[in-house]
Amino acid sequence: MTNPKSSNDRGTIAGSGKPNASVPNRREAIRSGTALSAALGTAALGSGAITPGMLHAASSSDDPNRVIRIGIVGVGGRGTGALNDSLSINDNVRLVAMADLQQENCERARTILSKRHGEKIDVKDDRIHIGLDAYKKVLEDPEVDLVILATSPGFRPYHIAEAVAAGKHVFAEKPSCVDPAGYRICTKAHDEAVKQGTSIVTGTQYRRQVNYVEAIKRIHDGEIGDIVSATTRYCSGGIWYKNRKEGVSDTQYQLNNWMHFIWLSGDQITEQAVHNIDAINWVMGSAPETAYGSGGRFTRPADSEMWDNVAIDYTYPGNRVCSFMCRQIPGTKGDNGNIIYGTKGIAYIDAMSGGSRFTDRNGKETWSMKGSIADAYRQEHKDLVDSIRSGKPIVELRTTAESSLTAVMGRMAAYTGQLVDWDFVTEKSSLDLFPKDLDWNGDRPEPSFAIPGVTKLT
Incomplete structure (x- = not known):
């Protein structure tokens, strides 16, 4: 199921209208x-x-x-x-x-x-x-x-x-x-x-949804024991794509079709799946130390820069690993939520209004709580x-910037095929995607997509 606060309906200044002619660089x-x-x-x-x-x-x-x-x-x-x-x-x-x-x-x-x-x-x-x-x-x-x-x-x-x-x-x-x-x-x-x-x-x-707040408080209070590992998934079907209209500039087209250009969206892991990454950072109490993963593209339009799927192992302090996956492929089975494995039990924190529940290590439910995403939005x-x-x-x-950068770190690891650590992305990376020459009527470079082993870590 796709989060209604995802790219499918995000408000955006990146439209196809006709802004003031005097737009500067x-x-x-x-x-x-x-x-x-x-x-x-x-x-x-x-x-x-x-x-x-x-x-x-x-x-x-x-x-x-x-x-x-x-x-x-x-x-x-x-x-x-x-x-x-x-x-x-x-x-x-x-x-x-x-x-x-x-x-x-x-x-x-x-x-x-x-x-x-x-x-x-x-x-x-x-x-x-x-x-x-x-x-x-x-x-x-x-x-x-x-x-x-x-x-x-x-x-x-x-x-x-x-x-x-x-x-x-x-x-x-x-x-x-x-x-x-x-x-x-x-x-x-x-x-x-x-x-x-x-x-x-x-x-x-x-972070304001009652079942998330209560579940994570209980995790931090030790109800499922020490956290050992976690999984989080944001897997859904396809996503919107807007065909280019005749007579529009490269800039106008990319702004109107912004999800498909990495400088605007950051790819699905950053734009959409950051919700689940943020939840795991919250559970773990920090950003991860490293990211290592892969992914690829099979169904995207030719000029889309997005990948279809990304899978990352995030390692958090204490050698706790979160297995993360996001996917947007039509006809595939959806999965959206988080599972946290502890020494005493397991926490299931579902996305949207799916609620939260704990079980012991034998699968017997020990606690549950419903929650409304609509209430959390408000x-x-x-x-x-x-x-x-x-x-x-x-x-x-x-906090949100750290979760966003965690998503970026995972994308960088998948795009390049390299192990990427937190120190690199916070202190050393020179990656800066925003165009230096953005002009409403201007040209943009030919769209391209990342290839591990070819795309360099910068």
Whole structure:
């Protein structure tokens, strides 16, 4: 079964609409912008400067009933879903600004959400922003307290860093990054958010799903004994693919078909299966020390860079091994969940709303609990808004960035056929997938896919 928060319905700024004609070179704009420099500790925030956005965000806790004004970047299915969750569970919140590549995404979402939430939707036409740089308009808006970032993942670290530098509270969808360069940006942004007192909650809903929380607490309390090993699977059928439309540039096509290009999605292990990898990191209490694995492609379209399947052995401290597998192949049997083997028993933590159960080593059930993924989706947004109002910010970006990098480490191991360790990906790897010359009307290199033994570890 496919997680509804997966690539099938993720909100994305990577659309096929017609953004502003004056879109600049994104990589140069991102890397030379003072906002990102500030988030990386080299400009305003590092010197203690206070921006108007920071003052506005900080004032959110002055009145527990004060309206929290939301802006969103990436108004596709997942972005709209995140908005609906926040507006449904929170009182005194209001959507005031939107950014996407497609005008129709914003207008459709505004119409649908207005019917559901009435006066909570207050987006004037001049607060709908279209284009690769449209997110900047949301971050510059002094009325926006909280920004939801739901674009294709390749943009995520840069958008997070600039949102933190603008003093905004953040809800950032998973994954946090698709390469080691993005991970380092995220960890610095995490530290800056802690320093300035703004929240970052991430789209790892299982960490707020009651059966996950209780099961993992019981594991940590020793109910199944010492953890020996684990397995986790995210195996499903095929996934969407969008044929190229006539007259679009390479950039426009890749942004519209973003799941199939590694700089945008990080492949299925990073974009989709990161949920299960995050759960195993949570169970084990840390990121793994090494990753070794393989995989391949059999059914992908010719210009897709994705693999069909990846299988990784992750070794955690204490020589505890997690056998991980993800797969997207039509006609195959699905499997989505986690099994943790202990010296006294076995824990089964199913994905979605499958619930959790423990057995002893002979298979007799000793505990079980149901859980609702829909409730977990909403809870992450309630926790975020509550943290803003209370003046007790939640900053959880580093944890999600570590889980995202764990997925990246596994992908790097499979793509290259090498054993990859945590020290390499955090400290030594130079892998940086974001294009240096991204232009809305520009060309992109010919798509290619990784071949173990040929693809180099960098």
